[in-house]
Amino acid sequence: MIKIEKEKLGLQDYFYIGYLYLIILGIVSDAIFYGIFGVSYLNYTTILDALISPISLLTNNWKISIFLILMFWLMQMYFSKWMFKLYAYLRVKKWYRKMYNIEKWDKKYAELEKKKNNPQGMMFLFFLLFISMRTGMGIGTKQKLTKEEIVPNYSLIFKDNTKLDVKKVGQNSAYFFYFIPGEKVMTVTPIADNLKQIKILENKKK
Numbered sequence: 754m755i756k757i758e759k760e761k762l763g764l765q766d767y768f769y770i771g772y773l774y775l776i777i778l779g780i781v782s783d784a785i786f787y788g789i790f791g792v793s794y795l796n797y798t799t800i801l802d803a804l805i806s807p808i809s810l811l812t813n814n815w816k817i818s819i820f821l822i823l824m825f826w827l828m829q830m831y832f833s834k835w836m837f838k839l840y841a842y843l844r845v846k847k848w849y850r851k852m853y854n855i856e857k858w859d860k861k862y863a864e865l866e867k868k869k870n871n872p873q874g875m876m877f878l879f880f881l882l883f884i885s886m887r888t889g890m891g892i893g894t895k896q897k898l899t900k901e902e903i904v905p906n907y908s909l910i911f912k913d914n915t916k917l918d919v920k921k922v923g924q925n926s927a928y929f930f931y932f933i934p935g936e937k938v939m940t941v942t943p944i945a946d947n948l949k950q951i952k953i954l955e956n957k958k959k
Contacts, residue, residue, distance in 0.1 A: 782806070786923075905918035
């Protein structure tokens with residue numbers, strides 16, 4: 754593994770790392786989310802879609818943003834402070850010292866303490882948290898659509914003027930992902946080639 758020293762990284766380097774990070778985060782999280790519905794999302798996405806996806810999800814869903822920030826803060830606090838305090842408390846207990854090799858664990862915790870709060874670790878922690886949340890959203894949505902009647906929340910008007918009320922699951926720059934009431938398979942429709950209008954249905958239970 755190639756190690757990059759922090760002092761050698763400039764603003765452009767951090768921008769490039771952030772750019773790649775968002776793209777990977779967007780591709781992996783969306784691939785998992787739509788994969789739960791049996792859709793190969795990589796066939797319907799672009800680099801720009803992947804880049805915008807995490808940002809769009811967080812900015813358009815304030816409840817998800819608050820939950821994610823709170824969970825990230827709690828996990829970051831645990832791995833940077835609480836975990837070491839818990840170990841310091843336990844290591845002096847007789848029963849704990851009998852169960853574990855204290856010298857061995859002292860070395861491991863000393864190494865972990867040197868690495869705490871490093872940017873790479875925090876980025877990896879946020880990555881796992883975001884992927885877990887996106888997976889949970891996909892499983893929850895699928896279970897809800899399987900158990901309950903599909904209630905349309907969008908109306909699609911095609912270029913031949915036909916109209917179709919659907920349950921929207923997602924959308925990117927080129928495709929609209931939805932369920933048709935009465936069907937159990939997700940439908941993917943190209944926006945530019947097929948749709949004239951996309952309307953939100955008001956006073957409908959989503």
